[in-house]
Each structure stands twice: as structure tokens, then as C-alpha cells.
Amino acid sequence: MKLYNYFRSSASFRVRIALQLKGLAYDYLPVHLAKGEQKQADFAAVTAEGLVPVLQLDDGRRLMQSMAIIEYLDETHPQPALLPADPVGRARVRALAQIVACEIHPLNNLRVLKYLVHDLKASDDAKNAWYKHWVRLGLLSYEARLAEQPGTYSHGDTPTLADCCLVPQIFNAQRFDCDLSGLPRTMAAFDACMKLDAFQKAAPDACPDAE
Template identity: 45%
Template structure:
């Protein structure tokens, strides 16, 4: 069985849990407590040199890191349901929306980035929260602008794709940190549709064995 090193509140781990569930793949979850600094241990660095989660250990012992790379692997391994459309133009559009979350919002809101703002640059807890809210709000506006017109259940289709996986995980953080979601009713509709699915429900942070 595959082993997923994750942390219950990690949005990148959340993405991979959703992906594994959507593909119907069994895995064992092992917690890496980010708040306690377990990711910085030498033992874990031997698994993931980036000292972050998630890391997915395959059945043959191969270790995969970086959530987007892991999702790509899962999509190649189990083609259905597909995370990306087959049409090249639509594929690029869905990928771009996913990257707004994964490359524009998440990196600047990462725990180690916010921690450095506080530790090295004197930011307060309130400063850190304001920082995260700012970049989530900016990113959500960009995401909204990329959505096609129509009555799709999810962002681009009637089934969830990789952009929806990234979005739902990021919305967890938005709710946690009190982002004003009033301009983003469409995103909340997508979230509601996703959370009606078992694959998303089982992946949510509160459902994880290390949730506290």
C-alpha cells in the first residue's frame, strides 16, 4: 500500500488526499506535525529533502514529492476520472486556473514564508493573517476571471478537475483565516458541490486521524 506523509491542515496534502480518493487508490496516512517542526527532522529530510508535505511513497518504495507532481502521477496511473481535459486548449485553461492557486497563492502563504515574516522581519500574528488574506483575495479574483461563462457545476465542467482540487483545499485556508468571501459566491458554489462528494469529504482536514 502507498504511504502518504501529510499533515491534516496542509492544503497541499489535502489536494493529494482528494486525488487519491478520486482515483480510488488505497493509502496509509502518516502524520508530519508541521507546527511541531517534524518536517525539519533529518529522518523526514531523507524522505523529502524539501522538508515539507506531502510525500507519497509508492508500493515499490519510490518517493514522490510536490503535490502537483503527485497529482500528475495519479492522473497518469489511473486515467479516469481525468484531472485534466483532453482538448489542448481546455487543458491549458484548467491548468492555468490550478496554477493560480498552486503557484500564485500557496507559495507566498506557506507556513515557512509566514514564519520568516514573523521571525526575521518582526511581523505580528495580525500582520501574518493580513498577509495571507491579501494573497488569497488577489488569487481568488484572478481565478474567478478565468472561469468560463455557463452553468457548469464545477469550475470548467460538471465533474471536478485539478483546478477544483486546488481551489477547495485553498478555500479551507480562506475560511480558517477569515477571508471575506462575499465577492466569491461562485467559488463557494463549487466548494459546496465538491463537498457533496465522498472523495472530498473523506479528504477534508477534520476527517484525518491527526486532526486536533
């Protein structure tokens, strides 16, 4: 398999975590978003959306969207499972993952931040305030959900799809100096994940294109 991704992309980071947890080998193909490589013709031939990650399978077919890619990996390589066996557990894990992937991330990804600055003429201070506001709001929701049920990780005592989403978001929150106080369960789940080789090997600073 081949993974088109960017070392700082949280969506790419999610997929790298899943691949590492599954023990799946892949070729790392960097697409530098900050330099605009996603807009170049060779990547446009890979995906019309101009977004990462893209997972190219051994037969040449390509999968887009991190959540869809991770669920594909979980269905085709079921162990270790990233979704619980029970329907309620699966719904809870998907809901936690979507707090990050559907509520926090879309408001704060690189193209949105660039639009705020370049098109809407927001100042850097305003952009950073925007980023921190939505991260804080989303993580408070995440914390409230974790408080409902004990566990080492976001759901139970093994990493799940939710952790694949949480860890990259915390990395970005730390990079942007967001307020992470008052999130004891969330940060405990993050710390537990970062003790595992799979999360360490998938981290941005472990990527070949890290700067």
C-alpha cells in the first residue's frame, strides 16, 4: 500500500496510527500542504479533492477520507479491532471520533485557516483565537463523554478509532498552545496512547518529511 500524506496533517496522522496499530507496511508518499503540493498536477491525478490522506491499495484503487480509510483497514484487518464488538460501544467510539473529525477539525484545518487570513483578512491573533476556541469547545465535549465511563483509553482498555482521532488533535492543540486544563480523562487517554510504539512511530516527528 501507499499513503499520500503530510506529516502535520491530523487526518493523515490518524491513518498512520491505524496502520501502525494493525502492523501494516506501507510506502510513505509526502505531500507538503504548506508548500501547496496538493495543488500540483501530479497529485490532482491522484485525487480530484486535493486532500490528504489517500491510501492506494496494492491493486491501484485509492481510498480517500481518513475515517473511511480507517474503517476499511478495520474491516479488512480485524485484529486488533479499532471498534468494539457491541453496537452501543461502536456508536460511542464513532461519536467520540466524530467530535474531533466532524466538529473540531473541519473548522481548524489548514485551508480554513488560510481562508480566514488571506480572504477574510483576519489577523494572526484572530486566527489563533478562532483555532483555540473551537479546539477548547470540542475537547470539553470529549471530556464530558469520557467522564461517563472509565477506561485507560477513550473507550475501555485498548485503543480505538476514537484514540486515532484524539491523539493528532492533542498534538495540534499543543502546537497552537491551546488551553488543555481541566481535561483529566482526555489527557490521561492521550498519555496512555503515547506510551505505545504504534502512536510514537506514527507521530509527526517520526515521519521522513518532518521539519
